[in-house]
Amino acid sequence: MKKSIYFLLLVVVFLFGCALVPVDVPVKIYNVDNGDVFTAVFKWTGRQGSVSTITPNGSQCSGEYFTQNSSVSGSSESWGNIYGWGYSGFLSASNSFYANQGSELGTAILRCQDRKVIQCEYIANRDIHGNGFCRDNQSNKYRFMF
Secondary structure, three states, X not given: OHHHHHHHHHHHHHHHHHHOOOEEEEEEEEEOOOOOEEEEEEEEOOOEEEEEEEXXXXXXXXXXXXXXEOOOOOOOOOOOHHHHHHHHHHOOOOOOOOOOOOOEEEEEXXXXXXXXXXXXXXXXXXXXXXXXXXXXXXXXXXXXXX
């Protein structure tokens, strides 16, 4: 009995210890209007964490992200004003998209020192790879892949 309790405790400590170790996920962000490219870093700690970047003009930005399973959010066709804009904006044949089963839908928001606010939406697979679209409060549009 004592061995099974110790084993269970060891498993819990191992699982929670591993889950809390942040992993840097670099993301290249492309400004689709002027061609600027910069890198953001998602501190991946699971479904929620922090994100930071330095824009091409040198302004530091920081914020947070949240990711959820696509089955939680209902219809993927109605999710995401930004992702929907990017998806339909680049594909003239369709103005709707569908997230595959098992996909993760996410959103991120960053505030920059120059008061720019960048809002992003993305879809990720189980291997932490995906793509997304962003826009900011100065009418810039972005696309990124990770």
